[in-house]
Amino acid sequence: MKKNILLWMAVLIGMSVSIPAFWSDFGYPFAQIAKPSCRKEAWSTLDETCKMPLPRIANADYEKFKADSQYRRIYTVLWGATYDYGWDVGLGSHLGVDIATSAGTPVISFAAGTVTKSEFSSGWGNYVTIKHTLADGTNLYSNYAHLSKRLVEKGNTVTLGQTVGEVGNTGNSYGNHLHFQVDITDQLHPYYYVTCSKGKDMIALVNKGDCRSYLTSNTIDPVVFIETGTMGVAPPTAQVIETIKNTPSVVIQKQTIKSREEILNEESEEFLKSYTIVPNFPSRGSVVAVGSSYLFNVEVRDFDKKLGKKNIPGAGVRITVDEAQATVFPNNFTQLYGGKRQISISPKTSGPIELVFTIGKKEIARKKIYGMKKGDKIVTDDTETITVKKWFVGQEYDMYVSPLVGGAYYVGKNAYAGKYRLEVVKGKAKFCQEIPKKWNKCDPNKVVEVLEFTKKDTPNGFLSTRILPLSTGTIEIRVTKSSEKSGHTTRITGEIPTWLDRQNAYYDTVIAGLSNNWWKTNNGYVGQDEEMTTQMAKELISRVLSYEILKAGTNKEKKQLALNNQELFARSSATLESKKWSRGAFAELFLKSLRIPLDSYAPVWLDEKGEFQDSIGTLRSKYYFQWKDQFGEKYFQSDRIITLSEAMYLAGEVTR
Ligand SMILES: [Zn+2]
16 A cells, blocks of 8 residues: 555655656657568658558457567567567567667657767667656667668657658668667667577567567567557556566467568569569670679569669568679578669679579579679580580570580580581470570571571570470480481470469460460469459460461461561550450450451350450350359350450460
């Protein structure tokens, strides 16, 4: 009883001065944060639709919010959790709560107090510590770490809600976030693990839950502290803090929550629905001298092949290369400049060097460059190696044919003297007769089954071409000198593209289409459920026409198909490249381009609007195929946006 009176007296005294804080005088360190989808952009560039009030974990009820992906993306690591699974409170020993948002998000003081530190350290980067004295004289120390900017100095008095800094990624940090930590002792900063377990990896310690006694004797869970306080209740005392400290932490099983990696992968997948990345090597043959550095761009492009302005979400783009062969810098990035990122590569060895580009778990692109040394020997003609191994059917890849002698590549000027043939002797693949200058695909009219080449095609001592694998399994490719009967054979493997689901209704037709070179995807990016844009529609139809040209018997037929192709582009030139095509409209464009005489087969061709809305009905009556959609096998929704698989199905049925 006596103690309570003293407490209330303390409250009254406390109210007359600004510094001592009351329980009710605490709040979260943010008024507003960036929505996760906008987080990659700087706070200063965000409009209001990208900002939101920081969601609260009401009553610190982690169980209630752990399944909410938005919460997990914002509160990335909780107090007492691990870095692997940010919400496994009770299993790790993270000292504070990590809150992710845009760089530059204003960080506010969680209570009135006095700044005791405003400095830079290697672990915490820019950080601010504020001392708060409670009504009973107990001190709390709030810490705001990894800031991009500190806006207060040591000795400053701050009020609740005052901006003290801006969110950043400084110190030991892997993304813009605030590490918000509340200490109940004036402990050693930046990190007491230094004293708890010297020399050990800090992240491993946290993930193992080591040093938990330090966690509970020096800090409190900030969310629990802020959320369990209520207006008009006695201010927190040492006992209250003791209670919080001694309350067994919630233990959330790892299996029930997504790991940070999974969340990053989700972000990456979202990004890949609209964009892809393209490594752009302007130099012919992508040849780089050993020992020198070469700069190239990695570009973010949308479906119109326009440069995207977005930065890379999640863990960003990772570029993997054999370290013995080359160094690449940077090999991991999220930041772009004008939709591009400049990368430097320095080969250490001669021969092909493969770069693999991944976003999250997904491989986005591969690029082979060629390391070349001065004084590489002129070699004999007897052996060749084709530097392609395992590729997806229907996609185009760079390929190099180079002499191999004694296990080393030679790229001397006269490696190929005489005439050579490059051809497939088992399986199916085609080669590009002309190397496309830019990153775009081989002209379909320049795709050949046998590629003949001479010295003039190998100015760097090796042949640089493109290959289009068209069958699954082993494909044998042979290089033969025309004056000889046998050549050197290399085996590659054609694989089903990962984007093509075997369960898909149009699987077989799409595979058939790929084999006919009707369609190939940009770096594996165009998925079966991708909706058809003008640009894609033109490309698909143009490719089918090219295939028809290859098949056509007479020159007259070839000419007509080429004319059709020209008309296709003229017909759709007024249409936005990014416009999505309905099934009916696509079927109409497709059939007109192939000059299929529709009306002679269609007793009821025009619908009441007088347009070609029931093209598929006509096709069905002519070709006896059925359009499968989610309503079964007979009902065709002409207004529905057509997907890549559906369009390939249509093309397959009509031209088969
Ligand atoms: Zn942290």
